[in-house]
Amino acid sequence: MAAVIDPLIHTSPAPSLDQAFPDVVSIDAGGATVVQADRLLEVSRYLRDQMGYTYLANMTAVDYPDHLEAVYHLYPMKVIGNEPSQGLIIKAHATDKDDPVIPSVTSVWPGANFQEREVYDMYGIRFAGHPYLRRVLMWDGFEGWPLRKDYHEAYYEGDTKPFASRWPGGHHVRAEERARFARNVAYPRHWDPAKATSPDESLPVVDVSELNTIHTQKFVINMGPQHPSTHGVFRMQVTLDGETVVDVMPVIGYLHRNHEKIGERNMWLQNMPFTDRLDYFCSMGNNTGYALAVEKLMGVEPPERAEYIRVIMQEFTRVQNHLFGLGQFLSDLGAFFTPILYAIENRELILDLFEMTSGSRMMCNYMRFGGVAYDLPPEFMPLAHELAFERLPREIDELEEYLTANEILHSRTIGVGVLPAEAAIGLSISGPLLRASGVKYDIRRHQPYGIYDRFDFEIPTRPNGDLYDRYLIRVAEVRQSIRILQQAFNSLPDGPILAGRKAWQIRVPKGEAYGRVENPKGETGFFVVSDGTANPYRYHVRAPSFVNIQALREMSIGFKIADIVANLGSIDIVLGELDR
Amino acid sequence: MFGSGVLRGMLVTLRHFVETYTEDPRRVKARAATPNAVRQTPNDARGLFTVQYPEEKLAIPERFRFYPMLIVDGTTGQDWCTSCGICAKVCPPQCIWIVRGTQPNGKPKPEPEEFYLDTTICMQCGYCAEFCPFDAIKMNHDYELSAYERHESAIYNKEMLSVTTTFYARTHPRAWAEESAVRAEKEARDKAKAAPATPAPAPVAAAPAPGPAPTGAASTRP
Numbered sequence: 001m002a003a004v005i006d007p008l009i010h011t012s013p014a015p016s017l018d019q020a021f022p023d024v025v026s027i028d029a030g031g032a033t034v035v036q037a038d039r040l041l042e043v044s045r046y047l048r049d050q051m052g053y054t055y056l057a058n059m060t061a062v063d064y065p066d067h068l069e070a071v072y073h074l075y076p077m078k079v080i081g082n083e084p085s086q087g088l089i090i091k092a093h094a095t096d097k098d099d100p101v102i103p104s105v106t107s108v109w110p111g112a113n114f115q116e117r118e119v120y121d122m123y124g125i126r127f128a129g130h131p132y133l134r135r136v137l138m139w140d141g142f143e144g145w146p147l148r149k150d151y152h153e154a155y156y157e158g159d160t161k162p163f164a165s166r167w168p169g170g171h172h173v174r175a176e177e178r179a180r181f182a183r184n185v186a187y188p189r190h191w192d193p194a195k196a197t198s199p200d201e202s203l204p205v206v207d208v209s210e211l212n213t214i215h216t217q218k219f220v221i222n223m224g225p226q227h228p229s230t231h232g233v234f235r236m237q238v239t240l241d242g243e244t245v246v247d248v249m250p251v252i253g254y255l256h257r258n259h260e261k262i263g264e265r266n267m268w269l270q271n272m273p274f275t276d277r278l279d280y281f282c283s284m285g286n287n288t289g290y291a292l293a294v295e296k297l298m299g300v301e302p303p304e305r306a307e308y309i310r311v312i313m314q315e316f317t318r319v320q321n322h323l324f325g326l327g328q329f330l331s332d333l334g335a336f337f338t339p340i341l342y343a344i345e346n347r348e349l350i351l352d353l354f355e356m357t358s359g360s361r362m363m364c365n366y367m368r369f370g371g372v373a374y375d376l377p378p379e380f381m382p383l384a385h386e387l388a389f390e391r392l393p394r395e396i397d398e399l400e401e402y403l404t405a406n407e408i409l410h411s412r413t414i415g416v417g418v419l420p421a422e423a424a425i426g427l428s429i430s431g432p433l434l435r436a437s438g439v440k441y442d443i444r445r446h447q448p449y450g451i452y453d454r455f456d457f458e459i460p461t462r463p464n465g466d467l468y469d470r471y472l473i474r475v476a477e478v479r480q481s482i483r484i485l486q487q488a489f490n491s492l493p494d495g496p497i498l499a500g501r502k503a504w505q506i507r508v509p510k511g512e513a514y515g516r517v518e519n520p521k522g523e524t525g526f527f528v529v530s531d532g533t534a535n536p537y538r539y540h541v542r543a544p545s546f547v548n549i550q551a552l553r554e555m556s557i558g559f560k561i562a563d564i565v566a567n568l569g570s571i572d573i574v575l576g577e578l579d580r
Numbered sequence: 581m582f583g584s585g586v587l588r589g590m591l592v593t594l595r596h597f598v599e600t601y602t603e604d605p606r607r608v609k610a611r612a613a614t615p616n617a618v619r620q621t622p623n624d625a626r627g628l629f630t631v632q633y634p635e636e637k638l639a640i641p642e643r644f645r646f647y648p649m650l651i652v653d654g655t656t657g658q659d660w661c662t663s664c665g666i667c668a669k670v671c672p673p674q675c676i677w678i679v680r681g682t683q684p685n686g687k688p689k690p691e692p693e694e695f696y697l698d699t700t701i702c703m704q705c706g707y708c709a710e711f712c713p714f715d716a717i718k719m720n721h722d723y724e725l726s727a728y729e730r731h732e733s734a735i736y737n738k739e740m741l742s743v744t745t746t747f748y749a750r751t752h753p754r755a756w757a758e759e760s761a762v763r764a765e766k767e768a769r770d771k772a773k774a775a776p777a778t779p780a781p782a783p784v785a786a787a788p789a790p791g792p793a794p795t796g797a798a799s800t801r802p
Contacts, residue, residue, distance in 0.1 A: 157674075161669075161672075161674055162668065162669035162670075162671075162674065163674050165677075166665075166668040166669070166671075166674055166676060166677055166678065167663075167665035167668040167669065167676075167677075167678045167680070168663065168665060168678065168679065168680035168688070169679055169680070170668060170676070170677030170678045170679055170694075170696065171677060171679065171694070171696075172677045172696040172698065172735055174698070174700075174731070174735075175698075175700075175701060266672060267670075269670070269707070270670070270671075270672035270707075271672075272672075272705075273672050273703055273705035273707070274672060274703075277703075338593055342596070344629075345625075345629045348629060352641075355641050355643070355644060356641035356642075356643060357643070358643065359641075359643040359644055359645040359706055359719065360644070360645060360704065363703070363704065363705070365705045365706065365707075373710065374643065377641070377642075377643070386624070390624075391624065398592060401588060401589075401592055402588065402589035402591075402592035402593065403589065404585075405584070405585030405588065405589075406585045406586055406589050407582060407583060407585050407586055408586060409585075410585075502710070502711070504666070504669075504670045504707070504711045
């Protein structure tokens, strides 16, 4: 049994980067540390081992006219000094755009694996030393680097919205008629389907054992993309030895729509409804994350009432997401539909509240820069109050009554799918998954945003990191969310809900910001770069599902194939944000 | 005792099963007997949560948004839209196309000549309604819009989008009252500005009543 790791342990500060590597690092205009690309690995090791930056929260890249820039957002799991750390941003440049190379940091932070693959896929930066550098969201034969500024998508109409063709002479044209490839799909120039290798061939497909008695083979099976237990269009290449899992490789991108490219074409405000479509269970949380990032650049603070409404909406989101997630998880275990339907009953009532406030049950589009879109309707408070004080506590008790002591649940979950704490931190896992592995880390507490520092709540952790702990942690988090809701309802002030006037043409000052929120599934981060115009220069989403899915391999190897389904259910992925 | 947890769980499901039968007849008097019944699940519901669609429907809150609709004045039949183009510009998927009207002398006329909404890409975010300075575009509640093909019938033109103020006042009573009050206030202010010699106008009390529906102006949907 692993001990609980509390990040609030103070360690003595190590010499800072510019003291340790005086001629390797420099500070750029935004306060980020730029590291010489060829020394990146050395600096990364120092950061992790000496300075305590064990957690790589986000990794992405930006395409500037004369270079490509890789950006790493690091946070310490242990707090250095007395203040909770604001994190560290390091950057590395690749100047040769035709063959950009940056060393891979996967050996330091294994969680960089998928994120580096994504950057390679979108920008073409080769990460030297990466164990499996292939396209992750696009297909292998895809030509071009979609997020580079010179890349034009199939329905390209203009670099930025609004498009001039819509007004004043807006004669309707269907989007399909603008398709660059018309009705034909041509293979890219350098890609020959006859010579293409499928990703399957790089896996250990056949390995005849040398046993004299029984000859067994390892074999690969594909679970998905159309499989009832994969929560969407998601594929797992599972290598099996009998029924025991030897290797798992998630294959994703079936729902990819290049959210980030769309985001860079959009005006700032236009991205808000698109964030709803990431994790469509938690659109209120996604909205808040994006609003936080842009508010950091704009320097606006939401008024008091708006802050409270944001907390109420986010905590209701957490309750309904966890209820639904638990239901899904139990369905995956074979408890068909009873838990999920009981969960949906309560979720339904919460969605009613979202609908009467924002106009939509799931695609809320509710947050604005500097506040929220509408005030709570008069009928909101009585219903919400009743839910938070009476119904939800009762229902969560009932959930525990029929599940927590259930012996079948115990035998399927206890000791299965174990994810050790060190592995979880290394893989950049966040959210309930990280806390179930015994790491007491919650952004609401360690880097409070909004007014979360005013509420009295606990960060539940569990020591074992198995499936049962992931079930219990979600139940415990729902209870804490209800606590926060009750406090918020008791002190909800009156007043304005938006700082300044409602505006749709927003100019955001030059700069870059990373807004992170503790969404129910983990850390949802929005990295935005503004060049001072009406459209974001760079818009990146750090999706918790995309990073958390890396834990699937770690937690499945050595267990049976039936446990993979349960492991996936316990990660609680949403394909909308996994594939983006 | 091994198995007691399972048994306790079974008791909970049994309780739910019984409650479905004992509670619902009390709460829902004649289920699905009245056509177009509207139901809202109460917070303390323990029985059935489902409704018998389409005989029964869930209550729709006023802010519920589906595709946009264009407001046409109930009395004059005049479009409230001035074809300023803000909705087309703010639209995230850029699904609104407007042809601005022109006067005989070639100057722009504050009225849309054509207005298209591509419902295949509309994401129902409600920005057009939120940022329209003339209250001329609002979000419709109508969600039963299935069609047999996805090309012509999914592109809504001005005629299909237009509804009268009467219709809007019926579906959105609260918003209508608020917006009418704001408009009346603004009108009074403008009047006072235009005629500074006259004493201040009496405060406008009630919102103007929505006019009767002009024949042929309402779309087929409402």
